[in-house]
Amino acid sequence: MNRYKGSKILMATLLLLLSAAVVFSLSSGPAVAQDVFTGNPIAKIVKETAPAVVNIDTEAIVQRSSSPFPDDPFFREFFGDRFERFTQDVPMRGKGSGFIVTHDGYILTNNHVVDGPDNMTIEVTLSDGRSFPAKIVGKDPSYDLAVIKIDAKGLPTVPMGDSDKVDVGEWVIAIGNPYGFESSVTVGVVSAKNRSVRARNLNFDGFIQTDAAINPGNSGGPLLDLSGRVIGINTAIVPYAQGIGFAVPVNMAKQIVDDLIQYGKVNRGWLGVYLQPLTKEFAGAYGIKTGEGALVADVVKGSPAEKAGVARGDVILDIDGRKVKDPGDLVVAIRQHLAGEKVELTVLSKGVEGKRMVTLSTVPSDGNETPARSEPVSSSKLGISVSPVTPELRQKYGMEGSGGAVITGVLSGSVGQRMGLREGDVVLEVNGETVKDVAQLEDILSRDLKNIAMLVFRDGRTFYVSANL
Numbered sequence: 001m002n003r004y005k006g007s008k009i010l011m012a013t014l015l016l017l018l019s020a021a022v023v024f025s026l027s028s029g030p031a032v033a034q035d036v037f038t039g040n041p042i043a044k045i046v047k048e049t050a051p052a053v054v055n056i057d058t059e060a061i062v063q064r065s066s067s068p069f070p071d072d073p074f075f076r077e078f079f080g081d082r083f084e085r086f087t088q089d090v091p092m093r094g095k096g097s098g099f100i101v102t103h104d105g106y107i108l109t110n111n112h113v114v115d116g117p118d119n120m121t122i123e124v125t126l127s128d129g130r131s132f133p134a135k136i137v138g139k140d141p142s143y144d145l146a147v148i149k150i151d152a153k154g155l156p157t158v159p160m161g162d163s164d165k166v167d168v169g170e171w172v173i174a175i176g177n178p179y180g181f182e183s184s185v186t187v188g189v190v191s192a193k194n195r196s197v198r199a200r201n202l203n204f205d206g207f208i209q210t211d212a213a214i215n216p217g218n219s220g221g222p223l224l225d226l227s228g229r230v231i232g233i234n235t236a237i238v239p240y241a242q243g244i245g246f247a248v249p250v251n252m253a254k255q256i257v258d259d260l261i262q263y264g265k266v267n268r269g270w271l272g273v274y275l276q277p278l279t280k281e282f283a284g285a286y287g288i289k290t291g292e293g294a295l296v297a298d299v300v301k302g303s304p305a306e307k308a309g310v311a312r313g314d315v316i317l318d319i320d321g322r323k324v325k326d327p328g329d330l331v332v333a334i335r336q337h338l339a340g341e342k343v344e345l346t347v348l349s350k351g352v353e354g355k356r357m358v359t360l361s362t363v364p365s366d367g368n369e370t371p372a373r374s375e376p377v378s379s380s381k382l383g384i385s386v387s388p389v390t391p392e393l394r395q396k397y398g399m400e401g402s403g404g405a406v407i408t409g410v411l412s413g414s415v416g417q418r419m420g421l422r423e424g425d426v427v428l429e430v431n432g433e434t435v436k437d438v439a440q441l442e443d444i445l446s447r448d449l450k451n452i453a454m455l456v457f458r459d460g461r462t463f464y465v466s467a468n469l
Contacts, residue, residue, distance in 0.1 A: 042173060045228040046185050051127045052156040053221055055177040056113055056134070056148075058094040060120035092116070097176035097221030098124070098148070099158045099230070105132075105150040106261055108253065109220030110235055111139045114146050124150050127183055138260030142363065144235055145253055147260040158222055161229030163208065163249035164332070166190055174212040174234055174245075176221030188212030188243070194326045196276050196463075197236060197246060206275075206328040207246040208232045214245030223247040249328065255335040269337035269360030271310075272303020274461060275327035278315055281466035284451035285431040286313070287351060293317045294327040297455075297463040308345075308358040312455060312462060313432060315348040334360065350432070381445050381469070382452075383414020384421060388438050404428045404457065405441045419465040421456070428462065429455035 096113030100106070107124065114122055114136055122134040132150035139146040166172075167190065174186045188211040195207040210223060214234050223232035232247030259267045276295045283291060293315040299306045310316075318324050319333045320343055337343060339362040347356050386405040404426040410416045427435050430444045431453055453466040 041226055041228075042185075042187060045173060045224060045226070046175065049158050049222070049224060049228050050175055050183050050185075052100045052158045053127065053175045053183065054098050054100065054107060055125040055180075055182050056096045056098050056107075056109060056220065057123045057125070058096075058114060058116060058120055059123075060092045060116045095177060095180050095217045096219045097217065097234070099175075099220075099222045100155050101147075101157060101160075101257060102261075103153065103155050103157060105152045105155055106137065106257075107134070107148050107150065108233065108257055109146055109148060110233065111141050111144045111146040113220045114148060115139070115141075122148060124148070125182070126155075138264040138266075140256050140260065140266050140363070142266075143248060143252060143256055145233065145248065145256050145260075147257060158224075159229045160250055160254060161225055161227065161231045163231045163251045164328075166193070166208065166225065166231050168192060171226050172210055172212055172231065173224040173226075174210070174214055174218060174221060175224070176214075176218035176234060178213075178215035178217040180217060184218075186213035191244070194277055194328050195246060196327075206249060206252065206326075206331060207236070208249055210245050210247060211243035212245065213243070218245075251332055252328075252335065266363040267339060268335050268363070269339050269341055269343075270304065270363040271330075271334050271358060271360060272300040272305045273310060274298040274300075274463065275316075275330060276464055277326055279453075279466045281451045281468050282453040282464060284468070285449070285453035285466060288315060288348065290315070290317065290348070292323070292325045293348065294324050294330040295464060298461050304358045304361050308356045310345070310347060310356055310358070311349065313350070313429070313464075316345050317348055317353070318346040320344055382416040382419070382421070383411035384416040385409035386427065386438055386441060389426065403437070404435050405438045415467055415469065419454070419467045421454075421465060422458075424458065426457040427454055428457055 094113065094116070096109060098107045098109030098113070101108050114120070122136070123131055124134045125131045132152055134148040134150045137147040137149050170190045172188060172190055174188070176184060178184050190208060191211050192209040195209045197207055208223065208231065212223070214237050216237075218234045221234045222230045223234055225231050230250050232249055233253055234245065234247045236246040238244040255268055256266055259265065274297045276297045278288070278291065278293045278295045280291070282288070282295060296310060296312055296314045296316065298312055299310055316324050316330055319330060322333060324330045324333070334343070337360055339360055342357060342359050345356040345358060347354055385408045387408045389404055389406055407416075407421055407423055407425045407427065409423060410421050427441055429435060430441065431449070433444060435441045435444070449469055451466065451468055453464055455462055455464055
């Protein structure tokens, strides 16, 4: 009986506690739900920053052929001077984004948004509907950045952040005008940092990668952190992918913007190298023990770097005693120097560490015997087909020199495809060994290699690709 009463008392106590919990939950529920929504900073950030994001429309008149055979040499020869009658002037229009960086109308955007013929007109539309003609103040094609100016005062601006302090996984906001849909907002995270992109018209190291939706027309718009500060300038997308977009880190842009506004060109120091991150595969292939540094993928002819003895395949470890963890570190450090200043680089070259004293210069305004013929050969290890560098292939792919081996095919799903190799690439080196011809490339690839790093020539410049085999 006592046990029965004890059970009833215990049950009653549990019911009382449960009732109290329900009452507390009901009374506190709306407040908790309200905190979830009102605590979301994105709406507030967009409200404060969107007025400084602008829509950029460009238009230029270009000549287009109305002939069904515009490139037919026989057609041109047959019609002679009358061929010009088959051309007509047509408007070429473009859209992009930008954001205001000063209250008196200086706007930062991408160079490719405003790049065009001399007759191009640029119109900027603000979020309040006002439109202004704009003029180009200065451009920096190497970083795909440009500054334009409108005649207006008291304009809203977006504060600049610090892209070095951004962490992978951090929330970011993109604002722009994709496909002309003004002031569109997308949200995502920083997917990666220091990404290298190799495309026909874009070769850049140090991109911020994000999965915030970026589409054509977003170019030049800001990538914001949750403090409402710009950490990047949206620049490029992978058109066949979802959730892969790239932005120029704002720390790279800060110095460039100041130069373009003050001088109309980039007046900062220039080293003259193309950089890549130092991958584990490359380090393994070259026997490099350090995991930090900036890999020199190519050196511009006649540049300060070449004059100082910096070469392809070198790894830059520090500058003026400041450690270089990745290419972004080196770029930021160089940008802090003016043309004519000297910097000391610590360079790892073919396993030997040494010093290079470099006198920086200004950024430029632009940036043998033929081997015997043989049949193309294939590499099952990489899944590629290669051929000697013939005059026909040099002309077809715009190659320089006669050494190396031309990739004529890449098997889908192969190691070569995963490395980023494609038809028309010229393999110049493998693991630091110069490739003179197809036979030598075959010999190198037939060895028992754990890691492979290739120096490849494409679209007028060289870069490295690597993989673990």
